[in-house]
Amino acid sequence: MKKRYLVTAALPYANGPLHIGHLAGAYLPSDIYVRYLRLMGREVVFVCGSDEHGAAITVKARKEGTTPRAIVDKYHEMLKDTFEKIGISFDIYHRTSALIHHQTSQDFFRTLNANGEFVEETTEQYYDETVGQFLADRYIVGTCPVCANPDAYGDQCERCGSTLSPNDLIEPRSMLSGSAPVKRPTKHWFLRLDKHENWLREWINTGKVDGKTLHDPAAWKNHVLGQCNSWLDQGLQPRAMTRDLDWGVDVPPEIPGSEGKKLYVWLDAPIGYISATKQWAIDHNKNWEPYWKDEDTALIHFIGKDNIVFHCLIFPAILKAHGGFILPVNVPANQFLNLEGRKLSTSKNWAVWVHEYCAEFAGQEDVLRYNMVKKMPEQADSEFTWKGFQETNNNELVNNLANFVNRVMVLTHKYYDGLVPVVDTERAFKSGWEADKAGQYNEELALLHAKLNEMGAQVERFNFREALQLAMEISGAGNALLQFNEPWKTVKDDPETVKVVMNLAVQYVAVLSVALRPFLPFSAARLRSMLNLPALEEAGDLLDMLNELVEGNPVVQPRHTLGAPAHLFSRIPDEVIQAQIDKLKATEQAQASDEGATVNFTPVKDTIQFDDFAKIDIRTGTILSAEKVAKSKKLLKLSVDLGFETRTILSGIAEHFSPEEVVGKEVVVLANLAPRVMMGTESQGMILLAEDAEGKLGFVSPESGWQAGMSVG
């Protein structure tokens, strides 16, 4: 066991609110883990913060006619508030726009630079002459080479999902000015990842660095190891760590050529974990360094699966290249949570927003947390449904847990005026753990101890679903304890045995008030006050309890007075669920009609003169043959008869049309488009297609029977 823990949760990007996918992916598991560690008396710091840099934020600011600062301020506050409301117990929620973060990132850069970890490379990048700046990939739009979407971004086409580089775009234009950008040389710093490949491979797969074992790879998740090895096997390439941007951390000014350069967000974001730790240390008058530099610290990154490579390969390489820093002992990445059968999507507004949930289900934060754990995508993608949410709440939280607590409270008040009865611990009764099994007071307490140990072991292995299930089994056994012994029947004839049973039942509830704390912090607190026990401080409370239980000692002493009974959870009626489902569908429809009505009509491009148009040569043609391009998902290789000649044209329509249904089609061809080589084949033109609101494609065709090769104008 390590001496201390540093737990990080992925920095959320400050350009939108938090949804349940984020919660289930990184924040809830990390919170459960950290609360558990604290309950066990371990030394732990839990850091997170807003990731506030990068082109996407400046793009958003531009679109909304505001500044990047205003955007990040808004979402930083919102995220911070949401985390607090849903009970994510960060020791610090920091932000990457903070001065200390800029300084920390720059220091990192300086050291890496001094260590010779960078190779400087000058490449040709797009530059907007009218605005006078280099363009981030996101700032460049153009026609997608794969699907012909005229508004693809420089890094990705949002219609066909292709990953692009700005050089792939046909007719690129600047999003800042609309003008055509020009290529200009620009220098960037590339991290020599190739230099780190060998030790990374060994570290990932054996846990060893320089012969020293740092972690147990068997404790890492399959999909994490798999993805890392997939990258390692392909060979790591130097990776640019700087960008030409106007919103981010400056490359240290004393470094030659740094003017106008910013650190790549993926470099400064993980360093945000470090600067957050530093700020926490300042705030609490502590030293941050042992948390990052002492080998007796366990560093654990909680992330979603989209971040695996960065946290398992690139950031460790950066830490090692810098020197003096420890490496993560585990990166328990979760997979993705789906919502009602579809992927969560911020842009399509297909999500359950956590801040909205907190507003609409005030006081029921734990119900969402419980559901998120039940559906946590630990090994594979999982799914959240409102119906499931309701069933889980009503069946497990209300019927089982809250009801158990309530029966114990009510019976104790009824029989003993709320006083925990004094008991004869030798008296036999029926155990709640197994039908027809005799129970003995101290042994039953030891069983609780065993169950809690098991739960803890699962938490430490990041099996949160399993851990929660084990905790809930205590409630089940408690219900069975009452059921088997039937105190309401025997209280008159055998009051002494009933005292033992009821005392034990109170112990069960008290155990739950601690055991459930990591998962359901609000309800656990309510349980404490219901039991009239001191509030948990998350400072070894569980450890203390385990030490008592293992000795067969009670957790609540005889003659202790319980508080008043109250319902821990309430039933959620159909109407409430239906309202949420309707809301989801409404946003979906609003989105659809939105697209149909306005958004889809892309603005008409700049006016051109007839001469410009005259340059374009469009011809009628007929597709003679078609075949899928090997190794390509989207391209069809078409042979097109233009009358005077036959052209080979590649068209990104393979996902819309099969080769068979395309043959014989009469089409319209842009005939004097410069040839372009794609996937090893030269494309000699472009087939014209229309696109509807859903991105569906349709051929533009002349009247049937029209002769091939005729000009269109």
Place this chain on the structure above:
RNA sequence: GGCGCGAUAGCUCAGCCGGUUAGAGCGUAUGAUUCAUAAUCAUAAGGUCGGGAGUUCAAGUCUCCCUCGCGCUACCA
């Protein structure tokens, strides 16, 4: 296209290095019970472990091929 991860009862998922009749929770059915938010407890039914082939005395568990889902990545391994 390549690589990775996944595909197990109606639903959500466990099943480590291959080994007796494949497990849990929810749902369903039947019974018991009434202290409790018509809650609880017990019992039972339900699976050719995505499809196919192979290795083995023995495969959900190993190998190969295929199908589907998700992710990463692409002039490419």
